[in-house]
Amino acid sequence: MSDPRSDLLQGTLDLLILKTLTLEPLHGWGIAKRIQQLSAEVLRVGQGSLYPALYRLEDRGWIKAAWGISPEGRKAKFYQLTPAGRRQLVAETEGWRLFSGAMNQVLQAT
Numbered sequence: 001m002s003d004p005r006s007d008l009l010q011g012t013l014d015l016l017i018l019k020t021l022t023l024e025p026l027h028g029w030g031i032a033k034r035i036q037q038l039s040a041e042v043l044r045v046g047q048g049s050l051y052p053a054l055y056r057l058e059d060r061g062w063i064k065a066a067w068g069i070s071p072e073g074r075k076a077k078f079y080q081l082t083p084a085g086r087r088q089l090v091a092e093t094e095g096w097r098l099f100s101g102a103m104n105q106v107l108q109a110t
Contacts, residue, residue, distance in 0.1 A: 013045065013049060013050075013053045014053060014056070014062075014092065015089070015092045015093065015096055016035050016043070016045070017031055017050075017053060017054065017057060017063070017079075018057070018062065018063075018085055018088060018089040019089060019093075020035055020038070021063060021079060021080060021081040021085070022081060022086070022089065025066075025078045025079060025080040026078060026079060027068075027070055027076035027077060027078050027079070028047070028050055028051060028076070028077065028079070029070075029076075030070075031045075031054075031079065032044070032045045032046075032047075032050050054079060057085070058079070060084075060088075061082060061084045061085075062081070062082060062084055062085035063079045063080060063082060063085050064079070064080055064082050065078065065079050065080075066078055066080070
């Protein structure tokens, strides 16, 4: 059986990052921690998935980054949602709702 803590569907990580950044700018570790907390410890994002996704979202103009100091006193890159990212979040959220609704219909079929 697949473990949902390690397997995120293609594209869902982008959606999770965009949603997480609606609350406040965060550094990479903070984003991963927030996703884990908001999912009641079910979803865990490793660095090998997180940072390529952050770079991809930044390249697309959906997030922007600036250097700052983390709560632990370390220099860190903080990511923030852009207006284009907010629009993308709306589109991706609607797509996810359609997809998850269709999955539920199939799984509940008798």
